[in-house]
Amino acid sequence: MKKHIWRRLFSYSKNYKKNLILMTIFIIILGLVDGSIPFISGWIIDEVVENGSLSVFKRIGPLLVFIALTQSFGVYWFIFNTGKVNAGMEYEMRSKGFKKLQRLSLSFFDKNSTGITMSKLIGDVSKVCGSIAWGIIEILWGFIM
Secondary structure, eight states: OHHHHHHHHHHGGGGGHHHHHHHHHHHHHHHHHHHHHHHHHHHHHHHHHHHHOOOOHHHHHHHHHHHHHHHHHHHHHHHHHHHHHHHHHHHHHHHHHHHHHHHOOOOHHHHHHHHHHHHHHHHHHHHHHHHHHHHHHHHHHHOOO
């Protein structure tokens, strides 16, 4: 795909900068929390094997609760913000598409089925917007992890 096409597609996300920033922040938080879990698990295993005691769970219990709450909170908010970006971009693209369809000549609709045209517009816009919004998540997650 050419650069101008990508620029045009990403221009639909300019109204959702706040949501994109929040989405990025929550992904970073989740990445850091998820990355810390193996270290904490190793620490628990080392304590249990070395001391033979399960008392480590009393000390680390609050940390595990904090991690679980942070993950729950982070996942909810990153999905919420990603959904807002996705739905908003879809709405804007569909609105432009429908306006374009209304300006087309009647001969276009004589040659092309209205149902198929609408289905293609709705389906393609949905896939493009989903790919952009969730693609950003995949790129960030891959970079962080």
